[in-house]
Amino acid sequence: MRPLIASIRLSRFRDNYLLARRQHGGRALAVVKANAYGHGAVRCAQAVADVADGFAVACLEEALQLRAAGISGPILLLEGVFEAAELEEVQRHDLWLVVQNREQLEMLLASPATRPYRVWLKMDSGMHRAGFFPADYGAAHQRLLASGKVDAIVKMTHFACADEPDNPATAQQIAAFDAACADLPGDTSVANSAGILIHERAHRDWGRPGIMLYGASPLPAPCAATDALQPVMRLSSRVFGVRELGAGEPVGYGASFVTSRPTRVGLIACGYADGYPRLASTGSPVAIDGQASRVIGRVSMDMMTVDLTDLPQCGIGSEVELWGDLVDINAVAACAGTISYELLCNIKRAHFVYQD
Template identity: 50%
Template sequence: MARAAKAVIDLTALKHNYLLAKELAPGRKAVAIIKANAYGHGAVEAAEYLSDVADAFGVACIEEALQLAENGIKQPVVLLEGFFTADELEFVDKYRMMTAVHSEWQLEALEQHAFSQPLPVLVKFDSGMHRLGFDAEGFAKAVERLQKMDHISDVIAMTHFACADELECEYTQTQMANFHAACDRFGLQHCMANSAVTLHWPEAHGDWVRPGIMLYGASPLDQQTENAARLKPVMTLSSEIIAIRELPAGEPVGYGRRFTSEQPTRVGVVAMGYADGYPRHAIDGTPVAVNGKMTRLIGKVSMDMMTLDLTDQPEAKIGDPVELWGEQVDVNQVAACSDTISYTLFTGITSRVPRIYKK
């Protein structure tokens, strides 16, 4: 490969982060969330490497679940949004998937389908996210209907928190209270802990935790914590310097002349742009590392290239390595400088950036 842009995926770090989730929630089962191609890291590769430790895998849709099944993954796969059409239940049954249930029509489809074996389901309660799920009355009726179905083996109560990443927000406590008020009388297992809850809210771990973004080494929390500091970055996005320019003071760099040099400036051009998935709206000053030394983005990111300030690195040369995020450059800092979140950056890496798996 001539172009140096690449994403190195450290699978040992991925496993470390999954086992950290298990350690933080002792005795619980953990669904490794690998929807959206494992947040851009490679779902099949992630599942294969975690297959000796993972209790289950979580995906968004039947297509993602079938990709795992067709590649030999044997762990249970959870359809986090449930099935979208009744004919998907054929595959749910065949591969013994676990499906979420959040709507009346799904209950009707489950009642009508002829299953070959008992099926575990997660019935979703809307505790305050107001996205998917039954209200309190609908939830009670749904649980009662599911418990009457001979082909339903286990009914697990599920919910999702809106603000668990905000450590001082009281709404998470409100949602927890709503959830327990609705489902505790049924004696169901609980599944409610996303990455933020797994890291910081042990009282909401329930019976199943659902680590997602934390698997990939990025904390979802709005402040650093001891547990979050133990995460290891999984993806290192990198490239190389392909050209160097020496500019006098007063010269613009890049589209729109957003950056203008205030002093003689050494500019490095890097083979990485928004067509690779690097955020176009990253501001001047976004952190970047060249040869392991921190520097900054200057000028607008273009489709295939970006420009860095090498003024303090006179030794830097064409071909030198550039880390855009990874072990040295915190992906959350890049996200903050781009008015987005790490989830968007990871899932936005395009297919022209090769993934290289490190075990």
């Protein structure tokens, strides 16, 4: 079998969730949208089902997958519903939903409710992607309460720049949110992972940790707040070919890398069709049998090449960690000009091995 392995350490997922909840205080929804950021939503949810205050997913399909697997705790639809017919499923499966625009509000108010909805009413406090503007938020809140179709409203917003510690936008968003919500009843939720880690004023009734549950930092640089996070996914492959080249020889598509000295090149089974980023070519870090090395040449669809020159003991069969315990996924993401979220969500064709 092709030796590309995504090892998912579920005990680490559980530890990261408990850490996030402690750091935030109050309650926390484990965000398991996008198949738990590529880790497997069902297995991750099951790993914390007895301790999690609830879960958050993007859409109805993701929620139904969890319900079918026996996840009985609260599940929030972060995007709400896309058409009125979905509200019947929301009722049937006892789901919570975000209401973030006038169309969703009108659908809910017009729906025949057999039980009260639990609504998370979203405010656009400055990100300008979704939510009611502060000036319209109170009226939407009042209409929901007056309808008799909701049992509680959680007031929520989402940060645009929480992962930039020195950006004043987060404080401005918190101020706008608090001003518009001052006289409105209900719990509040504003903190994503970055908010939990470095913005104490964002700690409210409900946190919404996402990327930190998977052991990756949302922040641009390591800091004390992220030291205790444990990477959940370890992506590894093996060397299955070795080539000896002299100085001045090209490697890979486009001849983008040319050897500057006699070079041992290791061929490994992983490429951009597996989700490893094509742009993370020469210089992207790897660990070969536990020792630091790098990718050389351009990442191709099914394979990539690594530098074995200074590792004479490594060769056919040597294990290559692409990210995980020794290789920081944020460093790989930086080489590709992207973020760890994208790398994790893109992994496919690997053999997923779950460890409790």
